[in-house]
Amino acid sequence: EPEVTQTPSHQVTQMGQEVILRCVPISNHLYFYWYRQILGQKVEFLVSFYNNEISEKSEIFDDQFSVERPDGSNFTLKIRSTKLEDSAMYFCASRGWTFYEQYFGPGTRLTVT
Amino acid sequence: AQKVTQAQTEISVVEKEDVTLDCVYETRDTTYYLFWYKQPPSGELVFLIRRNSFDEQNEISGRYSWNFQKSTSSFNFTITASQVVDSAVYFCALSEPQETSGSRLTFGEGTQLTVNP
Numbered sequence: 001e002p003e004v005t006q007t008p009s010h011q012v013t014q015m016g017q018e019v020i021l022r023c024v025p026i027s028n029h030l031y032f033y034w035y036r037q038i039l040g041q042k043v044e045f046l047v048s049f050y051n052n053e054i055s056e057k058s059e060i061f062d063d064q065f066s067v068e069r070p071d072g073s074n075f076t077l078k079i080r081s082t083k084l085e086d087s088a089m090y091f092c093a094s095r096g097w098t099f100y101e102q103y104f105g106p107g108t109r110l111t112v113t
Numbered sequence: 114a115q116k117v118t119q120a121q122t123e124i125s126v127v128e129k130e131d132v133t134l135d136c137v138y139e140t141r142d143t144t145y146y147l148f149w150y151k152q153p154p155s156g157e158l159v160f161l162i163r164r165n166s167f168d169e170q171n172e173i174s175g176r177y178s179w180n181f182q183k184s185t186s187s188f189n190f191t192i193t194a195s196q197v198v199d200s201a202v203y204f205c206a207l208s209e210p211q212e213t214s215g216s217r218l219t220f221g222e223g224t225q226l227t228v229n230p
Binding site for chain 2: 031035048091093103104105107109
């Protein structure tokens with residue numbers, strides 16, 4: 001069964017460093033998303049991406065964040081200069097055209113020290 | 114603006130008990146989708162069910178059932194004869210489908226269900 005994959009599973013970085021989180025969505029899906037979950041809290045929407053551009057972003061997704069689909073399979077989230085409060089689990093999700101359920105990857109735990 | 118409320122932060126039951134997880138939502142759209150996701154201790158988010166706003170038929174899948182009531186803006190989830198493996202955080206979520214905006218999911222705070230042997 002196709003699934004969303006994410007790498008790395010855990011990333012530790014120092015404050016101020018750039019990180020790139022990688023995702024491979026399900027191959028025939030058209031919509032791609034990033035969400036984050038601070039430990040013990042709810043899942044929060046960051047950004048959606050469709051037709052090679054951002055379709056919607058939340059107030060969390062400021063100028064420090066960017067997304068890219070550099071080729072036909074990968075979908076990346078870049079944080080330019082990480083802050084302590086960026087420590088969270090980051091989930092990638094994708095969905096197809098017809099149905100609205102999103103399928104999530106296993107997440108990348110980002111720890112900023 | 115869309116909002117999802119899961120008033121039960123934690124629920125603890127003994128195995129084989131039935132348990133209902135509550136979800137109340139707010140939306141201004143007439144067309145929307147509701148979802149339940151399960152987050153086991155391993156951390157991944159597992160899709161359980163999607164309901165459309167125009168289909169109020171309740172659904173049963175094995176030990177799981179869902180009660181959708183538009184009149185009370187609720188989409189409750191019942192686990193019958195609970196098992197230890199049902200222990201997880203359960204999230205209710207709402208999506209207002211838009212052609213161009215991507216249909217973000219708005220999640221509730223989640224309910225931590227613990228099933229004790």
